[in-house]
Amino acid sequence: MHTLEIVLLVLMFGAASGLLARYVKFIPLPLLQIALGCALSWPQAGLHIGFDPELFLMLFIPPLLFADGWRIPKREFFALHRPILRLALGLVFFTVIGLGYFIHWLIPSMPMPVAFALAAVLSPTDAVAVSAITRNLGMPTKTMHILEGESLLNDASGLVALKFAVAAAMTGAFSWMEVGRSFAWIAIGGVVVGALLGWAFGYVRNLVTRRIGDTVSTQMVLLLLLLPFAAYIMGERLGVSGILAAVAAGIATNFTDLDRGRFVTERMQSNDAWEMVESAFNGAIFLLLGIQLPTLIREAEGRSDYNWWQLAGLIVAITVVAMLLRAIWLHIGVQGALRKVYHKGALGHNPTFLLTALATVAGIRGAVTLAGALSIPLLLPSGQAFPSRDLVVMLAAGVIITTLLIGSVGLPWILHKMPAVKEHATDREERHARVAACHAALVALQAEEAAPGSSGEQALRAAVLGRVAQDYRERLNALDDTSDPDLVKLRERVQHGKTLELDMGLRLKGVQAEREEIYRLRRKHLINDDSLRRLVSELDLAEVAINRRMEAAQLNRQVAEAALEEARRNEAEQTQSTPAIGSGANTPAHTEKQTTVSSAASGADLMAPDVGIQDSRH
Known part of the structure; x- marks a missing residue:
């Protein structure tokens, strides 16, 4: 041979x-x-x-x-x-x-x-x-x-x-x-x-x-x-x-x-x-x-x-x-x-x-x-x-x-x-980077508000900027801190994560439908191969970005769910061990509960402290 x-x-x-x-x-x-x-x-x-x-x-x-x-x-x-x-x-x-x-x-x-x-x-x-x-x-x-x-x-x-x-x-x-x-x-x-x-x-x-x-x-x-x-x-x-x-x-x-x-x-x-x-x-x-x-x-x-x-x-x-x-x-x-x-x-x-x-x-x-x-x-x-x-x-x-x-x-x-x-440093720093990137995007969008133009252009720009900024704020909500022992905030973060996953999933279905339609048009000879390659390439890049964001949303939601579950478990344990009302031991127990939940949640947290986010803005 x-x-x-x-x-x-x-x-x-x-x-x-x-x-x-x-x-x-x-x-x-x-x-x-x-x-x-x-x-x-x-x-x-x-x-x-x-x-x-x-x-x-x-x-x-x-x-x-x-x-x-x-x-x-x-x-x-x-x-x-x-x-x-x-x-x-x-x-x-x-x-x-x-x-x-x-x-x-x-x-x-x-x-x-x-x-x-x-x-x-x-x-x-x-x-x-x-x-x-x-x-x-x-x-x-x-x-x-x-x-x-x-x-x-x-x-x-x-x-x-x-x-x-x-x-x-x-x-x-x-x-x-x-x-x-x-x-x-x-x-x-x-x-x-x-x-x-x-x-x-x-x-x-x-x-x-x-x-x-x-x-x-x-x-x-x-x-x-x-x-x-x-x-x-x-x-x-x-x-x-x-x-x-x-x-x-x-x-x-x-x-x-x-x-x-x-x-x-x-x-x-x-x-x-x-x-x-x-x-x-x-x-x-x-x-x-x-x-x-x-x-x-x-x-x-x-x-x-x-x-x-x-x-x-x-x-x-x-x-x-x-x-x-x-x-x-x-x-x-x-x-x-x-x-x-x-x-x-x-x-x-x-x-x-x-x-x-x-x-x-x-x-x-x-x-x-x-x-x-x-x-x-x-x-x-x-x-x-x-x-x-x-x-x-x-x-x-x-x-x-x-x-x-x-x-x-x-x-x-x-x-x-x-x-x-307990703590995955790579996941934590990736999440910190996502938060910092979202804040940088919001700062850049705020700078665009002052761009010169006619009243009609400024009104249009303000409307578009508002929609784009809202998208970044929703992503920030899904990346919220889990170190806070407040069960309400942890539940909100889980819900934000599910919402973002659903949003990415629907966007993905839309991109896949677009691609199928483009291939159908090519099979019917309504577009040529050059158009097919350009359009499919755009959709491929969009799908890669959506999949990456969906993976990040799933990871953040899982971390929030783990923190929420541990917080609930600790709260139940503290409730069972707390003496009857009026015994005078309620305040220390409550303090201990907050400390325990905060420590447990921070172990699963994937975001750096707020100081890092403030630094990223500047």
């Missing part, structure tokens, strides 16, 4: 696996894609793909790491930098050394540099796989931010460590002092090159689009998609880490995006394009792993002294030791930093045994591990085969599958045992 046909087939099955995962929800998407890949390569007459290691690394890794750097929440990344850096740098070093020596002891025929290369390949973790497993299971938000930050940086640090290990295997020379100096130069240089390139791209993009507007959005999105490859190639040509350059370019580009609020078309196209690229590349990597797996097993059995069961035992032993090293480092190297950020309020859970167990099981290996293993050269400079390469790739693939299986079972079980966080 030709290479082009194989590429198209992999992309097609990658998309199909995403659809299938919607129905087979108990199997994580990466495992499903690996299984599909194995099915495609079975029997021996099935697909087989040969890789150019350098081309594979350059094709898959830069866009995935750039996207991670572009999307990661920067505020949380810097607020949680201590535990993230200790995991991304300290744990990688700890894993490479500890696991490397263990692998060499376990497999004496594997040279020490190759054992270190395998350990380096196994050091990066995959937060995307963790997110896929824990979706809708109540994964603590801040814990997920730490895992995402770790995954972003240990992908880079692990692959840089792999580069040194492979160089030692290729040349036979190794010096810790030289490695330390080279690592510092390569890492710092890669970050600087990537950051400068990302900043330069952002500066030129802002300069161009501010002069000619959003009309070149398609070209800008294409350049953005090519930016990670440019950063990687430039870094490698300059003798620094192209991987870190791609990461730094993604982070720098995200910062330049903060000044591009009015370029709506480009932003929407960029988000859609990157979602497609990430989905296609992640899916392709796991499908390729499945396609390669039967061949890897046969070659590992044929070129080593191990049978299938012995290979399985090696995989289990390496996985157990890797997880044990992670648990040890979490306890001795990270728990102190977690405790500090917890006391500062930057972490929702106290670092207990369960949190350590959660972070340990979340050390799933994924796409970067496979890409790193497949990037190992086929031949030494002498022309001989790279020692134990097939065994390295086979063991790496086995550890990926094993950690995915452990995570699929262990993560839901641990999350079920963990206490729920």
Whole structure:
């Protein structure tokens, strides 16, 4: 089968696996894609793909790491930098050394540099796989931010460590002092090159689009998609880490995006394009792993002294030791930093045994591990085969599958045992932002009242402004504060939420009816395709906005209902425990009731204090 046909087939099955995962929800998407890949390569007459290691690394890794750097929440990344850096740098070093020596002891025929290369390949973790497993299971938000930050940086640090290990295997020379100096130069240089390139791209993009507007959005999105490859190639040509350059370019580009609020078309196209690229590349990597797996097993059995069961035992032993090293480092190297950020309020859970167990099981290996293993050269400079390469790739693939299986079972079980966080910071700040945005809109509308014009124009403007302002006031009513213990106000907020949900639902039905009518007109040949695309695009954007507002209204209504229910329960308890009238204990009990209800409601509140709203007005 030709290479082009194989590429198209992999992309097609990658998309199909995403659809299938919607129905087979108990199997994580990466495992499903690996299984599909194995099915495609079975029997021996099935697909087989040969890789150019350098081309594979350059094709898959830069866009995935750039996207991670572009999307990661920067505020949380810097607020949680201590535990993230200790995991991304300290744990990688700890894993490479500890696991490397263990692998060499376990497999004496594997040279020490190759054992270190395998350990380096196994050091990066995959937060995307963790997110896929824990979706809708109540994964603590801040814990997920730490895992995402770790995954972003240990992908880079692990692959840089792999580069040194492979160089030692290729040349036979190794010096810790030289490695330390080279690592510092390569890492710092890669970050600087990537950051400068990302900043330069952002500066030129802002300069161009501010002069000619959003009309070149398609070209800008294409350049953005090519930016990670440019950063990687430039870094490698300059003798620094192209991987870190791609990461730094993604982070720098995200910062330049903060000044591009009015370029709506480009932003929407960029988000859609990157979602497609990430989905296609992640899916392709796991499908390729499945396609390669039967061949890897046969070659590992044929070129080593191990049978299938012995290979399985090696995989289990390496996985157990890797997880044990992670648990040890979490306890001795990270728990102190977690405790500090917890006391500062930057972490929702106290670092207990369960949190350590959660972070340990979340050390799933994924796409970067496979890409790193497949990037190992086929031949030494002498022309001989790279020692134990097939065994390295086979063991790496086995550890990926094993950690995915452990995570699929262990993560839901641990999350079920963990206490729920009462206050959801992300929901609260989103609600605060919605309130602040509504107030800003009302201030802008008030400024429009003073616009000059004839008496007729001013009357028309006043009528329209009144209707628009009323819409914003109704949204503010639905976002009202739940920290007030007044049951009447809580009931009003629940009612406002239901009203807003009904309003959004009716608007949605109207938009859907409009779309059906437009398609009917096209089927009757009363409008052409150009008109169809323009009109449907308008309705699609309107439906997306309505759905987002409906989700927000549902969340706010649920929070208000929870606060109202807790307030009623506390009031009933206080009524039962209050002495008879005239006993003189009524006033303290009433005070205690108000304090209890206020505390309970504020725990479920999703809005910041009024001070923040006042600040947003100015």
